[in-house]
């Protein structure tokens with residue numbers, strides 16, 4: 244969860260060492276309110292010991308009136324090439340699903356130097372209290388995530404994987420090892436688990452524990468064999 248962060252200086256001083264102490268590769272998610280803020284955060288992390296940066300382009304682009312940076316292929320290209328120049332580690336670009344053509348944005352990110360793409364962020368959503376008729380979320384709308392978005396995310400992963408040569412990291416509603424396999428078959432090379440960890444903090448370790456048996460049941464020797472293996476090829480989805 245990168246958006247409500249402490250800012251890059253305090254993140255580096257107070258939080259990053261705690262993640263690094265866990266011993267796993269650390270990928271830091273960055274965002275900004277305006278394109279220059281992405282660059283300032285990337286500069287602030289330049290000499291940090293990281294495995295990768297993930298650039299969350301779902302943030303509003305205040306210079307373009309608050310539209311998400313990620314809805315404009317040009318704005319995405321600008322952010323990605325600027326972060327790419329500033330970063331010594333692989334740059335993953337996390338796309339928003341709220342676009343008419345994810346392929347167009349994915350290609351813009353790839354052409355601008357992205358090393359991988361995460362597909363996708365949460366969907367814009369809202370809920371209303373029937374009595375007060377006020378939005379139930381504090382800021383009106385918010386991000387809709389979890390199992391309800393999984394089929395939409397699978398389709399976006401397939402569309403993205405068909406459009407680019409760089410790896411796609413699938414994300415959206417994953418709660419089980421079976422969900423992981425579905426994303427891999429659709430074309431993802433890796434996955435992320437978000438909402439499930441809020442309701443079930445052990446979700447990721449359970450998924451990892453369940454995967455080996457599932458791979459045996461599916462008749463493959465490793466998860467990599469599943470990647471992009473839809474019967475009928477890319478056109479099947």
Ligand SMILES: Cc1cc2nc3c(=O)[nH]c(=O)nc-3n(C[C@H](O)[C@H](O)[C@H](O)COP(=O)(O)O)c2cc1C
Pocket residue numbers: 244245246247272299337363364365386387388389390392414415416417435436437438439
């Ligand atoms: C409470 C919450 C906070 C989130 N904060 C961020 C964030 O700061 N940056 C980001 O890129 N995505 C954020 N997301 C989106 C998730 O990382 C993920 O892309 C999305 O929820 C879809 O996956 P899921 O269904 O597994 O949660 C957040 C999601 C939730 C539920």
